[in-house]
Amino acid sequence: MDDSIYLDEIKSKFPDATYLPSKGAKEDFDFIRRSKHIVPCLSTFSWFASWMSHAKNIYFPVAAQFNPAQHFYGNMVPLDDPRYEFYLFPIFDALPIDFYKKYIDPVRNSWKYVSHNELRDIIQRRSINIDNHLMAFNYRDYLDLYPEYTSIFNDWGLKGLINQYINEGFFSGKIPCKVDRSFYTRNYQSAAVEISDGVFNNEIDHYIMRGQFQGFIPVEKF
Secondary structure, eight states, X not given: OOOOHHHHHHHHHOTTSOOOOOOOHHHHHHHHHTOSEEOOOSSHHHHHHHHTSOOSEEEXXXXXXXXXXTOOOGGGSOTTXXXXXXXXXXXXXXXXXXXXXXXXXXXXTTOEEEOHHHHHXXXXXXXXXXXXXXXXXXXXXXXXXXXXXXXXXXXHHHHXXXXXIIIIITTTTOOSSOOOHHHHXXXXXXXXXXXXXXXXXXXXXXXXXXXXXXXXXXXXXX
């Protein structure tokens, strides 16, 4: 760990702990991967090393890029992995490390344990998220579904069509892409079950909120 005022405070809180200097990316990654109890930091490096480990317990901070209130990375929160214990933090944005107290102090006593089911419900309640709809946006499907916007595409191109969707289409319930219900539910049993259970309204909602992040294909390709 690099020296910093943040590390100084950690050392003052845990004076008997052992602090190891970095041995390089490969060695550090493998050290985390071989650990039995892990508290990963907010980085994809430690996230991936933890996920690939055979750890007994992973104490996972649901914060910053992993907090569904800030970014929808539900696919990076391993809800079905029993090794994980989740701790939900309030929304906060990072600052340069010299000013860490400005964002750490307000949340020191505000984080809380949440069960897997509680966190799953929180993520599902974030279903109306324009970012996820934009990620699923397929301009060919959109023009096929709504040919009245062809003139916008002809005059302004893809940027004009996306701008129309952001400012009007999304809020009026326009569908950003096609999903073949029969193909989708036949090939992805988990989607069929979750839609039937009422977790998602239909196959389009499922694809936008979960399927696209799991690599599901919305329409059969010939």
